[in-house]
Structures are given as C-alpha cells and as structure tokens.
Amino acid sequence: MKSKPAQPEKQAAGVAPPASVTRREFLKRMGLLGGGLIVYATVGDMQAFARAAREGFKGAKVPVDFNAFLKVGTDSRVTCFVGKIEMGQGPITSFAQMVAEELDVLYESVDMVMGDTDRCPWDAGTWGSYSTRYYGIFVKEAACEAKGVLLELAAERLGCPPARLVAQAGVIYDSNRAGNRVTYGELTQGRVIERHLKEVPALKPVTEYTISGKPYLRRDAREKVIGAARYTGDIRLPGMVYAKILRPPAHGAKPVDVDTSAAERVTGVEVVRDGDLVAVLHPYPDVAQQALASIKAQYDRPQTGVNDNTIFEHLLKNAPSPVVADQAGDLQMGQKKATTIVEETYLNSYVAHAPMETHTALAHFENGRLTVWASTQSPFGVQRQVAEAVGLSAEKVRVITPFVGGGFGGKSASAQAIEAARLAKITAKPVMVMWSREEEFFFDTFRPAAVVKIRSGLDRDGSVAFWDYHVYFAGQRGCENFYEIPHHRESVYGEWRIAPGIHPFAVGPWRAPAANTNVYARDLHLNLMAAAAGQDPLDFRLRHLKDRRMRSVLEAVAQKIGYTSAKTPSGRGIGIACGIDAETVVAVMAEVVVDPKNGAVRVKRVACAQEMGQVVNPQGATIQMEGCLTMGLGYALAEEMRFDSGRLLDTNFDTYTIPRFSWVPKIETVIVPNPSLPPKGGGEPAIVCMGGVLATAVHDATGAKVLQLPMTRDRVMAALKNK
Amino acid sequence: MIETIAFTLNDQPVSLRVDSDRPLLWLLRTDLGLTGAKFGCGEGLCGACTVLVNNEAVPACQMSVKAVAGSDVRTIEGLAKNGQLHPIQEAFVAHDALQCGFCTPGMILKAYGLLVSNPTPTRQQIVDGMEDNLCRCGAHVRIVEAIQTAAKALKGGTP
Numbered sequence: 001m002k003s004k005p006a007q008p009e010k011q012a013a014g015v016a017p018p019a020s021v022t023r024r025e026f027l028k029r030m031g032l033l034g035g036g037l038i039v040y041a042t043v044g045d046m047q048a049f050a051r052a053a054r055e056g057f058k059g060a061k062v063p064v065d066f067n068a069f070l071k072v073g074t075d076s077r078v079t080c081f082v083g084k085i086e087m088g089q090g091p092i093t094s095f096a097q098m099v100a101e102e103l104d105v106l107y108e109s110v111d112m113v114m115g116d117t118d119r120c121p122w123d124a125g126t127w128g129s130y131s132t133r134y135y136g137i138f139v140k141e142a143a144c145e146a147k148g149v150l151l152e153l154a155a156e157r158l159g160c161p162p163a164r165l166v167a168q169a170g171v172i173y174d175s176n177r178a179g180n181r182v183t184y185g186e187l188t189q190g191r192v193i194e195r196h197l198k199e200v201p202a203l204k205p206v207t208e209y210t211i212s213g214k215p216y217l218r219r220d221a222r223e224k225v226i227g228a229a230r231y232t233g234d235i236r237l238p239g240m241v242y243a244k245i246l247r248p249p250a251h252g253a254k255p256v257d258v259d260t261s262a263a264e265r266v267t268g269v270e271v272v273r274d275g276d277l278v279a280v281l282h283p284y285p286d287v288a289q290q291a292l293a294s295i296k297a298q299y300d301r302p303q304t305g306v307n308d309n310t311i312f313e314h315l316l317k318n319a320p321s322p323v324v325a326d327q328a329g330d331l332q333m334g335q336k337k338a339t340t341i342v343e344e345t346y347l348n349s350y351v352a353h354a355p356m357e358t359h360t361a362l363a364h365f366e367n368g369r370l371t372v373w374a375s376t377q378s379p380f381g382v383q384r385q386v387a388e389a390v391g392l393s394a395e396k397v398r399v400i401t402p403f404v405g406g407g408f409g410g411k412s413a414s415a416q417a418i419e420a421a422r423l424a425k426i427t428a429k430p431v432m433v434m435w436s437r438e439e440e441f442f443f444d445t446f447r448p449a450a451v452v453k454i455r456s457g458l459d460r461d462g463s464v465a466f467w468d469y470h471v472y473f474a475g476q477r478g479c480e481n482f483y484e485i486p487h488h489r490e491s492v493y494g495e496w497r498i499a500p501g502i503h504p505f506a507v508g509p510w511r512a513p514a515a516n517t518n519v520y521a522r523d524l525h526l527n528l529m530a531a532a533a534g535q536d537p538l539d540f541r542l543r544h545l546k547d548r549r550m551r552s553v554l555e556a557v558a559q560k561i562g563y564t565s566a567k568t569p570s571g572r573g574i575g576i577a578c579g580i581d582a583e584t585v586v587a588v589m590a591e592v593v594v595d596p597k598n599g600a601v602r603v604k605r606v607a608c609a610q611e612m613g614q615v616v617n618p619q620g621a622t623i624q625m626e627g628c629l630t631m632g633l634g635y636a637l638a639e640e641m642r643f644d645s646g647r648l649l650d651t652n653f654d655t656y657t658i659p660r661f662s663w664v665p666k667i668e669t670v671i672v673p674n675p676s677l678p679p680k681g682g683g684e685p686a687i688v689c690m691g692g693v694l695a696t697a698v699h700d701a702t703g704a705k706v707l708q709l710p711m712t713r714d715r716v717m718a719a720l721k722n723k
Numbered sequence: 724m725i726e727t728i729a730f731t732l733n734d735q736p737v738s739l740r741v742d743s744d745r746p747l748l749w750l751l752r753t754d755l756g757l758t759g760a761k762f763g764c765g766e767g768l769c770g771a772c773t774v775l776v777n778n779e780a781v782p783a784c785q786m787s788v789k790a791v792a793g794s795d796v797r798t799i800e801g802l803a804k805n806g807q808l809h810p811i812q813e814a815f816v817a818h819d820a821l822q823c824g825f826c827t828p829g830m831i832l833k834a835y836g837l838l839v840s841n842p843t844p845t846r847q848q849i850v851d852g853m854e855d856n857l858c859r860c861g862a863h864v865r866i867v868e869a870i871q872t873a874a875k876a877l878k879g880g881t882p
Contacts, residue, residue: 087823088821088822088823088824088860089822090822217816217817217819218816218819218821218822220824221815221816221819221821221824222808222816224821224824224827225799225808225812225815225816225821225824225827225828225831226759226799226800226802226803226808226812227757227758227759227760227798227799227800227828228759228800229824230758231758231761231825233752233758233761233762234752234758236756236758283753284745284749284753285749285753286745286746286749287745354859355823355825355859356761356763356769356771356823356825356826356857356858356859357761357763357823357825358762358763403823403824404823405761405823405824405825406822406823406825406859406860408859434762436765437763437764437765437766437768437769619819623819623822623862623865626861626862626864626865627822627860627861627862628861629861630861630862630863630864631859631860631861652764652765652766652768653764653766653768653769653857654766654768658857658859659861659863660854660857660863661849661850661851661853661854661856661863661866661867662850662851662854664850664863664864664867667864
C-alpha cells in the first residue's frame with residue numbers, strides 16, 4: 001500500500017455505531033493497512049446474523065455488528081474484505097461484481113481480500129452454497145452504504161445538492177455541470193473514516209444492473225495458469241521445516257511401542273514427541289518422510305469386524321430414533337387406497353472428498369503471536385481451534401487462507417492446522433504440515449454410508465397413494481417432499497454430522513450433504529413406481545407436481561435433451577432426477593449405455609436445468625453446474641472407500657478412482673431465468689441429481705435396478721441377473 | 724548421493740550440489756522455490772506435479788534429480804515469455820478451464836507435451852492424452868476445449 005498509516009476519524013455527519021474494543025482494534029489494523037473509507041454495513045436481519053456469529057464463535061469477542069467491509073483507497077481502488085475463502089467455486093469474481101455494481105466503480109478496480117482473520121469480518125465458514133445467497137447481501141449492503149457516504153461527502157465537497165449528483169465508475173459529478181466532479185479516492189483523502197448513514201439507500205433494482213448478472217471470466221485465472229497463485233503449501237518462510245507425523249495403521253489403533261531412534265540419527269532431522277503426536281521435522285519433506293519410515297511402532301488394533309460390506313447392517317442396528325422431517329395426511333389411509341406396493345432399500349457407501357490439494361498448514365510464532373496459513377473452509381474456526389490447542393487467546397492467532405485447492409466440504413475440518421501450530425510452538429520454527437495422499441484419505445471426514453428404505457403405493461389411477469420414507473445416517477437435507485402426495489412421511493435416523501462412535505472413522509459434510517443420497521433413492525424409487533404404473537417417468541413426476549419452479553426446470557431439461565414420452569424401462573437409457581438444494585431447483589436428464597457383458601456404464605449425455613433466482617455471474621454458475629455434473633459421475637459410478645476394522649483399503653488414486661477425461665459426457669446446461677427471486681445457491685445443487693439420474697438411466701436402459709451406489713460393474717452385473 | 728547436477732531450468736543453466744536421489748518435485752519446491760508444480764499424490768497417479776523434461780510431460784514426484792542431469796527442464800513458471808502468456812495458458816484463461824487451479828499447471832504442461840508429440844490432435848486424442856491428469860473440480864470439458872483452441876492458435880506448429 002502506498003498511502004500513509006492513518007488513524008480512524010469520526011466525522012460529525014452520520015451516525016457511528018457504538019464503539020467496542022474489538023472494533024477499535026479492527027479499525028487500527030485497517031488504518032495500518034493504508035487510508036481509505038470504511039463503511040459498516042447494517043443489514044436487514046442483523047440480529048439473526050449476530051446471533052449466528054456468536055453461537056458459531058462460542059462467546060469470543062468478534063465484530064458481529066459490522067459484518068461486511070469495504071475500503072476505498074486514495075487511489076480509488078476498492079478493497080472488499082470477506083471471511084469467505086476461494087476454493088474454485090468463484091466468489092472472488094462474483095463478490096467483486098456485486099461490489100462494483102452497488103458502489104458504481106469499475107469491476108477491475110475492486111480487489112478482494114478473503115479468509116484472513118486479521119483483516120476480514122467474522123464468518124462461520126465457506127459451505128452450504130451460502131456465499132452469494134447470504135453473504136452476498138452483506139457485501140451489497142456495504143457497497144450500497146459506502147456509495148451513500150461518498151455521495152454525502154461529495155455533496156459537501158462540490159457544494160451541490162445530493163439529488164444532482166451522479167456516481168459512475170468511481171467518480172461523482174454534478175449532473176448540471178459535469179466538470180464539477182470528484183473521484184472516490186479524492187474524497188477519502190487517505191483518511192480512515194467511520195461514518196454511518198441515518199438511512200441506508202435501497203439496493204439497485206435488478207433492471208439497472210450492468211455488471212451483476214453478466215458473465216465474467218475467473219479473475220484469478222491468470223495467476224493460476226502461470227503458477228504464481230499461492231496455495232498454503234507454496235508459502236515459504238526462512239527457517240521453515242516440514243513435519244511428517246506418525247500415523248496409526250487403522251482407526252482405533254493405539255500405539256504400544258514407538259522407537260524413534262533410527263529417525264533421530266538422520267542428519268538434520270528433529271524428532272518431536274508430545275503425547276499422541278510423534279513427528280519428524282526436516283527442511284525437506286522428502287527427507288522427513290524417509291526418516292518417518294524408519295520409526296518402528298507397534299499398535300494394538302481392535303478387530304471390530306465392521307467393513308464396507310457389513311456396514312449397512314451395523315448402521316441399521318445402531319440407528320438412533322427418527323426425527324420426522326416432513327409429513328402430510330395419514331399413511332394408513334394412504335395404504336388403504338393403494339393397489340400396488342413398491343418397496344425397496346437403497347444403500348450408498350462412504351465417499352471421500354479427495355481435493356487435489358491435501359490438507360496443508362504452515363504455522364509460525366513471532367512476538368507472541370501465531371500466524372497460520374491454512375487450506376481451510378473455515379479460517380475463523382481454525383483460529384479458535386488453534387488458539388485452544390496452543391493456549392493462546394484467539395486475538396493472538398491470525399489465520400490466513402491463501403487459494404484453496406478444492407474443498408467440497410472436506411476442508412470444513414482442518415486438523416492439520418492444529419498439528420502445525422502445536423509443532424511450531426514446540427520447535428519455535430515455522431512448521432509446514434502437508435498431508436500425504438494417504439493421510440488425506442485416512443483423515444477425511446467422509447460422506448457417510450447410508451441406508452434409505454422406501455415403502456410406497458400406487459392407487460387405481462396410477463397416482464402415488466402414500467410414501468413412507470426412512471433415511472438412516474445420510475441426513476435430512478433433500479429428503480423433503482415437493483410432490484403432490486396426499487399421505488407421506490419422511491423419517492430421518494441420524495444426521496451426517498451427529499453419529500459419534502457409530503461410523504468407523506470421521507464423517508462430515510460432502511458437497512450438498514445428505515441430498516445426494518436422498519435424491520438417488522427418491523428418483524430411482526419414483527422410476528420403479530412409474531414402471532409399475534406403466535407410465536413415462538417424466539409424465540409421472542409432472543402429474544404429481546404443482547410447484548412452478550420445479551416444473552420449469554423439468555420442462556427445460558426435457559426440451560434440452562429432446563425428450564419424447566415412453567414407458568420405462570424404454571431401452572433408451574434415459575434417466576431423470578430432480579431436487580431442491582440451497583433453495584435452487586434443479587433437474588437433470590442423462591443418457592447411458594450399459595455393457596451387458598461387464599456391467600460398465602458409459603454416460604453419453606447429461607443435461608441440466610437449474611433455476612437459482614437472480615444470477616450474479618452466469619459464467620461462474622454454469623461452470624459450477626458443469627463441475628457438479630462431472631464430479632457427481634464419481635459417487636454415482638465408482639467412488640467408495642473400502643475398509644476393514646478401521647483400516648482403509650483405498651489410500652491413493654490407483655484404487656480410489658475419481659472421474660477422468662474419458663468418463664466425461666457431452667454436458668449441456670440451462671439456467672432458467674427468474675429475476676424475481678434473490679440469488680440462490682449454486683455450488684452444490686446440480687450434483688445432488690447425479691446418483692439418481694444415472695440409476696434411473698441404467699434402469700431405463702436395462703430394467704436392472706441398482707440398489708447401491710456407486711454402480712460398479714459388479715453391482716450392475718448383479719442387478720442385471722436379478723431383474 | 725551428494726553430487727553436482729547440472730541441467731537447464733526454464734532456459735537458464737543451473738548447477739547444484741545436491742543429493743541426487745531426491746525427487747525433482749521437492750528440489751523445485753524447496754531449494755529452487757518454484758512452487759508451480761504441486762504435490763498431489765506422491766506416486767505419479769494424479770499429474771499435479773507435471774513438468775516438462777526435454778519437452779516430455781512427466782510427474783516430477785517420480786523423477787530423481789539425477790535423472791534430469793543434462794536435460795532441459797521446464798516448469799509452469801517458465802512457460803510465459805516476457806509476461807506474454809503461452810497460447811495454451813491463454814486458452815485456459817479464455818475458456819475458464821480451471822476452478823481451484825491446483826491441477827492447472829500440470830494440466831497445461833501435460834497439454835504442452837501432448838501438442839509436441841501431436842500438434843493436431845483430435846478431440847479423442849486430447850481426451851486420451853490427458854487421461855492420467857486428475858481434476859476434482861470437474862473442469863474437464865473446458866480443458867479439452869482449451870487445448871483444441873490452443874492447437875488451432877499454434878496452427879500445427881510446435882508449442
């Protein structure tokens with residue numbers, strides 16, 4: 001930053017928010033970052049946000065009342081500070097668009113600072129497709145109020161009534177005399193000004209948008225294609241060492257004897273033993289890895305007998321009592337009306353996140369403060385966890401999130417940061433912990449294995465008479481009913497996040513948690529019902545649907561794929577699935593070919609229609625849809641973690657197979673416009689349909705019902721034999 | 724074994740006293756401070772660490788330093804010339820052929836190696852040629868399109 005440090009200055013005009021220690025400290029930091037204008041956003045449901053912030057932060061002092069920040073620098077560049085992180089999903093671009101739109105500056109003049117706990121307002125974490133639909137509101141409000149303050153300052157400076165002022169591309173001018181003008185940078189004059197507006201102006205109407213709603217290419221692409229983009233593992237500090245940590249051979253294994261003497265003899269290696277943590281450190285990770293391999297360790301390993309085949313029985317045996325997520329009518333009455341019963345049990349296996357960047361963190365103590373660079377989806381969560389682990393107050397811990405190399409929910413948990421912090425404290429050196437691929441698979445918070453049981457009936461007219469749905473351990477999200485079914489109940493036995501001691505290893509949120517499982521089971525079951533009723537599966541869904549948004553995406557996707565009505569199984573291999581996720585409605589159709597000799601499923605085409613309210617960056621939204629559809633091929637067709645008594649059998653990409661170039665079908669996407677709704681989620685919805693669309697496609701092609709995901713060749717062959 | 728290893732790195736001669744059994748990836752990322760080649764799997768299964776050795780795309784985690792003695796090594800940092808993006812890089816930007824970007828340097832150099840051996844690949848040949856490089860975000864379709872665009876821009880010439 002070129003400008004001089006400046007102290008916060010309160011101006012007479014406007015109403016400053018009540019001061020707090022945290023805020024003053026924050027302003028001081030901002031002041032040290034260079035001059036500019038700081039605006040506190042006051043947004044609609046501030047209390048709810050503040051409550052969420054407090055709950056999430058467990059009482060720590062956090063600036064909950066100014067949750068979105070902007071700085072207008074002396075050079076008129078605008079910096080937007082958000083606690084969200086960039087892991088490929090694109091908010092670095094869409095937030096900048098939102099700021100530029102509401103502040104009336106050039107998109108190119110906006111800089112983004114993300115996921116830095118010293119510089120950004122508190123945020124729970126980057127997940128749930130929340131960035132645009134919730135946090136975006138704060139960002140827009142902040143920009144809108146900043147513009148209001150600038151207009152006030154300009155009115156004073158130009159001696160012109162505010163009504164005559166026009167803001168455009170970072171300049172404010174008198175509409176009667178265009179030469180009477182001032183830039184945003186001239187107005188801020190290098191000061192940090194704290195000012196609030198008495199009345200926050202309304203956000204721009206969508207019809208006036210010139211930046212938001214237009215397709216923008218990724219703004220981080222250039223640095224990423226030249227190798228200049230920094231991920232956590234790319235940060236280098238003088239004197240830093242890499243730590244390799246001793247790991248058990250299986251979950252639940254306890255060390256009984258650890259002999260580190262051979263590792264200690266390796267030149268330049270430092271061995272640390274701190275309770276459960278045994279680590280080998282060296283300036284070169286490859287040397288540390290070799291030294292680690294020389295450690296002799298014996299373990300007690302429990303033989304639970306739970307493996308990837310017995311897990312479903314284990315889960316059903318240990319299921320908690322259900323929570324009814326949704327219901328209507330009376331199931332017994334529905335059963336009386338039913339003339340045909342369709343009943344099935346659906347399974348899905350544990351699925352890994354497998355981001356290309358493994359969990360990585362670099363921790364550095366300096367002058368009593370700890371700085372941690374971490375590949376995480378939750379920098380403020382890491383700040384709290386690390387502070388607890390090393391006995392510092394959270395204010396003394398700064399977490400910086402460089403570019404994150406993929407997360408998909410898996411970097412909501414960031415144990416690597418705690419490991420790095422503990423080791424940095426013990427060794428008084430900057431310590432890098434970069435998990436190996438084996439560690440990444442071992443310590444992943446997997447998408448839980450799950451069971452869905454559905455019992456349903458058709459009445460004499462071929463309509464759904466009742467729907468009794470039971471989901472075990474996947475969770476509620478996406479199981480709610482949106483069809484016109486008179487008698488239904490959705491019972492949820494255990495959430496993806498709450499099941500201590502039941503799963504053989506950690507589970508957690510995996511891109512649209514629970515919804516992938518629920519949509520797979522629901523849509524395959526609906527197709528089995530359509531088949532029993534002798535109906536076309538699209539017509540079958542539409543005759544039970546009033547919801548206009550859902551009808552619009554089903555019709556759009558059918559048109560895209562050129563669908564013609566036919567009873568299923570039709571032999572054509574066309575599948576269908578639809579759902580609601582992150583308030584976005586989405587429908588997918590796909591065409592597959594099944595090899596009867598080996599059960600291989602080849603996906604030829606996938607089409608997806610999505611209605612997500614207003615779209616900030618249609619380019620980014622389209623790419624998220626494509627990414628979801630491509631990634632979703634994996635859990636539908638191949639991805640599962642095999643294990644036996646806590647030992648993982650898939651530890652690298654040789655046997656844990658994720659989608660490759662040759663798998664990828666022709667992909668077509670449609671965004672069904674609906675500017676009447678504010679923006680809805682975009683990072684997750686399309687993936688929820690992939691299990692369902694491919695399972696229904698396999699059934700439509702062959703009549704085989706594959707009742708377990710992933711649909712491996714063996715499972716498809718078995719289903720072909722059973723039909 | 725500690726020995727002096729000389730090779731060309733991004734058009735510059737380098738000569739290092741080094742344990743020549745170390746993996747090239749970690750020599751690049753530590754001693755040489757070139758972090759464009761990423762660690763992804765450590766076993767040559769993902770392609771995130773892809774670099775060019777004598778214009779052939781190889782996983783740097785599987786190459787020892789001594790194996791590149793006397794060779795011409797190029798990393799992603801050495802592809803753009805004087806701030807001018809290489810046509811493959813330009814095409815990746817223009818097609819938004821990346822999301823998190825972690826696999827991107829490896830993808831670009833893999834594509835470079837592909838275009839060296841086959842300057843006018845069909846779509847299927849691109850798919851086959853890129854098969855070993857993994858992308859978790861699902862940018863595959865755009866990566867293929869970017870490589871097609873780059874091949875056209877290069878007009879069948881050497882990348």
